[in-house]
Amino acid sequence: MREGARYDLLVVGGGINGAGIARDAAGRGLAVLLVEQDDLAGHTSSSSTKLIHGGLRYLEYKEFSLVRKALKERETLLRAAPHIIRPLRFVMPHMPNLRPAWLIRAGLFLYDHLARRELLPGSRGIVMRRHPAGAPLVDSIDRGFVYSDGWVDDARLVVLNALDASERGAAIETRTKLVRAVRAGGEWQAELERADGTRLAVRARALANAAGPWVGQVLHEALGRGAQHTVRLVKGSHIVTRRLFEHDHAYIFQNPDKRIIFAIPYEREFTLIGTTDVEYHDDPARVAIDDAEIRYLCESINRYFKRKIAPADVCWSYSGVRPLLEEEGAADPSAVTRDYRLEIDTGTNASGPDAPLLSVFGGKITTFRKLAEEAVDLLGEALDHRAPGWTAGAALPGGDIANGQFDRFAARFASGHPWLPAELAHRYARAYGTRAERMIGEARSLSDLGAELAPGLYERELAYLSGTEWARCADDVLWRRSKLGLHLAPGTLDAVRSRIDTWFTRSRSRDSASRDSVFSQ
Structure with a gap:
């Protein structure tokens, strides 16, 4: 992301709905920027009951269509x-x-x-x-x-949607907040603020407000607008x-x-x-x-x-x-419905329809893909970009497992890497699927994975999570990219968190020094 960059779609919110919309839109050929004020799945989308379900109890409220x-x-x-x-x-x-x-x-x-x-x-x-x-x-x-x-x-579901969006051309910017956006010249002119306080301006032909609990705040404070629906x-x-x-x-x-x-x-x-x-x-x-x-x-x-x-x-x-x-x-x-509403506001200017704004109200994790598909259908129509939906039959990163037979895949992965402890091999297979090979890279022994900063957490995995999955601190790793924090011995969390945060700080310093060296040549 650079100052003044122009996109087809700016997505605000890195929860499951925002990540799903970014993925779908990028796959249809739109230039997408997703901004999230904290970590991906940093709030609601990592705090669910972790079920993909129809919602048996919703039948009691006659929500047959939702179920x-x-x-x-x-x-x-x-x-x-x-x-x-x-x-x-x-x-x-x-x-x-x-x-x-x-x-x-x-x-x-x-x-x-x-x-x-x-x-x-x-x-x-x-x-x-x-x-x-x-x-x-x-x-x-x-x-x-x-x-x-x-x-x-749930948290990995969000990350994998963002990863798929990224690999299809979307820009994913975490720790980046939408400060304000206004319509001008048939597009949105948006001001963003990074965690370090730096601000930059970008432009977008459309804006999707998928900020979850903050959807109303984004509308009122950042966009200066009202809405038909509330949450x-x-x-x-x-x-x-x-x-x-x-x-x-x-x-x-x-x-x-x-x-x-x-x-x-x-x-x-x-x-x-x-x-x-x-x-x-x-x-x-x-x-x-x-x-x-x-x-x-x-x-x-x-x-x-x-x-x-x-x-x-x-x-x-x-x-x-x-x-x-x-x-x-x-x-x-x-008794409040778990269904969703998509509200699209195209606005008008002197020459006709203005830059569209789509806001997401409600929803549940099980229906995120359908929500995203419907959202991009609406946005595509408003932008005169009518590419068909594609996600219904597409695997998420790591999900291209033959016939969906995870147990067979996990057994093959473990047998192909006999040097990995059985529990660690299973965790890698479960978390990364077919991307587990990419994560461990050329490693052929535990020592090749680098230092063990927490039980079962090696430097090689941290490097992958940092470089590929937008992890920036210990809590991103221990509680969202994994649940390793739950398995730590009592009283050790603070020390482990400190070691991992130190690793991230040093890694960023090395990356910065490497970039400075390249630019000085």
Whole structure:
């Protein structure tokens, strides 16, 4: 990115919707610039429940169109990224005092048949004493249901969309904020500010506001405009405990308040529990779980498991602010739609239509690809650039695994690199897919990977994450590009973070010295 550069499309926001729009637009031949004020997936898009799902509970609110759309996308995404998205079976214990069995069976029948299903098995009833998922549950639960959905590494999904966009010509600028933009001469003239305070101006034929919880702020403060739609900010918090069960199924629990709570196998050694739905009115960048939410999640789990948990058992927690599409009459945050609206404003000037502005309101991670496709359709029409959509059948970087058979791919990768510890080989295969070979480069031994700055984290991977995936500091690596921070020994996080941040500082210094040397020749 340079001062005065001109693009077809400026995308504001490096969450899943912004990255998806940038990818789709770049693949259709548009010159794209994406700016993100923090790290990619730095907020909402790394704070989800990490599910690719139709949204079984949305059937209760008669959101049949949303569920059908999400179920179709579930199949598409499972094919596009089998390394970071995988099938997951869910167990729903039956609680007669909450929802009758016939209603659950009817809902699961709809869930199985609302969209074509090729990759996942259907639902069925189970007797708990005959199923491995019954053992951890209280004895009063004697039956339940099993159905299928998908799990996703949400932050990596964002990064891979940005990476694909970049490889198709898009410019990705993290730690870069849109300060203001105005229409002039049939285009947007935008002022950007980098983290070091430097400012520069760029021009774009169109602007996409995909700022998530900040969508309204960008409209009002940076663009000086209003909108037909608004978002309702809802905080969703999660806790992570040591593993509460040994099998590979997840649980979906019904609460007396009609909310549902998931308990999901996580990072091999842990259980992920969430989520809450709490109205939020503060800065989305400062969101954090509170004591009441932790107690709520613990109490919800304790209704079902024999092994009880308390706030002291929480190893880690995270919160995100979901920008849900505001609707009239939805007092309960849980009942607010997870669908989205795309609002396009073409404006007018003396010579006709002006530079288009597209704003994204709402959405969920499962439907990001469809949202992006529809957004670029609208923008393409406004720009008279009518290239067809292409992402429905395209793999994300690393996802071009033969027949989507991840286990076979991972076994081949491990056997081809016998010098890698088994756990590390599996993590590389899972995180990078077919790009794992590119990540390790010419390494033929652990020593070739460089110094180990944290357990299982070597310099070679840091160099790849820095040079290819926009990582700039320890938290980018430990909590978004991976979840290695969760596996650190108690009390070591600060020291590990310091070592990694020092590595990044030295790496930037070396890069700067190298550039200065080239320019002086």
